[in-house]
Amino acid sequence: MAVAWFEKGPDGKQTFSPPEISSLLLKDMKRIAEAFAKSQIEDAATTVPAHFSDSQREATREAGRLAGLNVLQLLNEPIAAAVAYIHQKKLEESCARNIMVFDLGGDTLDVSIIALESGGLLVREVKGDSDLGGADFDNNLIRHVAEQYKRETGRDLLAEKKIFPRVRETILMAKHTLSTQDEADIEFYSGDIDLNQSIPRDTFEQINEELFRNAWRSIGVMVSPGEMIVVIPKNTPLPASGELDVKCAYDYQEAIEFKLYQGERASCRDNQFLGAFMLTGFKPVAAHGKPVAKLVVTVDNDGIIRASAVAVAKNHEEGRIETVGVIIGRFSMDGLDATADEGRDWRVVQEEDEEMKAEFKARRKLLYLAWELREKRFGKMSKPERSLVTQVLEWLQSEESYPSKRTYEDKTKKLRAIQARFGGGSGRFSFAV
Structure with missing residues (x-):
């Protein structure tokens, strides 16, 4: 407390x-x-x-x-x-x-759509940004005034500890003036500090342009069986783009479905679903952990998300590109779970995510170790060793949910014992869809 x-x-x-x-x-x-x-x-x-x-x-x-x-x-x-x-x-x-x-507070932004109907009030949607608030606009304006003053005088207003609180108050009064007027004057005199600047409203908007354009969440893709891998991090300046090398998650996979999500949680089920598309025509071969496709996600200045994927390294029989376009913030019934965290203690949510991330990491270690052993050492293994590797891969490819981190680590330990006979491994980390 x-x-x-x-x-x-x-x-x-x-x-x-x-x-x-x-x-x-x-x-x-x-x-x-x-x-x-x-x-x-x-x-x-x-x-x-x-x-x-x-x-x-x-x-x-x-x-x-x-x-x-x-x-x-x-x-x-x-x-x-x-x-x-x-x-x-x-x-x-x-x-x-x-x-x-529209509720823009000191530290957060919340936007709610509420319907007035015959039965009363119905909350249709609540969204927001816990990292965007009035203080961000304050800090940008203060920084702008201080930088201009330093260019003119060579002095750093931010370092003037005794008078800075009063300087800050004067600057914020100018910000309030800009709510109703096209220009505000900032005047402060104390000792040898002579601050006199004019701030037009369009200047205020320009110095905060990045805040207006960056208020959106990370965009990522689901990797089997439900982990969200971020392709474009949250608040990346627009236009933005990101790429991801993608591997087949299952043996003899002839198609890859790309499911796009928006949010900051580790699991896709806790983020907002944006859209999906399918890339088909892959050569049916055993999964080996090497890239078979490249996913490209872009967001333009209007906030429109476009995603495309293309096969690489001759893994695709036809070589065509599949694309899909979705809009940031579009609500989908598939994304209802994204509201599940509202009202929850953020520390509990963070602990859950850290635990899940550890499970994801442990799973990837096990998966890539099993792939490596099958691809490079399978012919030299004993029959029981080959059986164990095969069982682990079949188990991983049939998962519908994640077991505990300890479960993955126990299986990894058994495969490490096999690997040790052949002098170690590559220790690669990648993502399979």
Whole structure:
């Protein structure tokens, strides 16, 4: 639990829990509301960020209780904004429409599509970027002003520790001015610091252009039996492109299906499905861990994803290219699992991903070791050794889900014993689709 310190007279310091700190704010808000309503307030609906976990929501309820409030309901902030909008516009349920709630906070961005229907409010979609917020725009503007000042005077404003907080406040006031005006003046004088700059709105937009263009998630492809391999990392400046050498995952594979996903989770099932296409006509041979195709993914300035794949090294009988185009952010029913993390503790999600990544890595080690032994040492092995390698490959190619990391490591240890008789191996790492 986080701890905040407050001075409490001559007795020293006292610790407060986060709910206790929040309750102090809620008490003050309760007082203001009662003064406005001219009556006592006991019941309340409290808003929370849509991504709050169960523990954070429970802490919010506790804060309300400590503030003397009976919290009837916790409302996600986008829903609360939609309710306020409907009340302000005096809309009826019969006025069916979709409402977009755009919430750009200090550190995060959330966009929600909420439908007003006969049965009330229905949340159709909630998306956002946990790495994009107002602070990013603040920092870019401060950096721009400091760089221009340094060019003019040779001094670094960011290094002026004593006055920088006041400089920052002055710059941010100019940012607020740009919300309603086409230009803002930044003036600050203190000692030998003489700061006088004008910032047009189009300049502000130019210095933040990368933020506007980069707000999207990683794009990757599924590799058997469900791992997501990133082809274009998140927030890559547009236009962007990425390539991946692809291997056959199964023996005598005559086609490869490329499934594209968007997200940051280790497993495809936890990311958003974008689209899929098939490359056919491969020569049916035993899988060997060498590239048989190249996948190319591009994203243009309009955010349109295009993917293509072509056979390499004479592995394809026809040599044709298959392509597919999908749009970033297009929602698919196949991507519903991508919303499963909303409201979960990010630390738990991160631990799950780290554990899964370790399983994926252990599986690749086992797969490539088995391929190498079959391709290079099979004829020199004993019958039991050949049987073991064959069994491992058949087991890997029949998997529908991942077992534990330990399971892969135990099988790898047995194959290492065979490999040791032939003087080690290559230790390659690649990806099979």
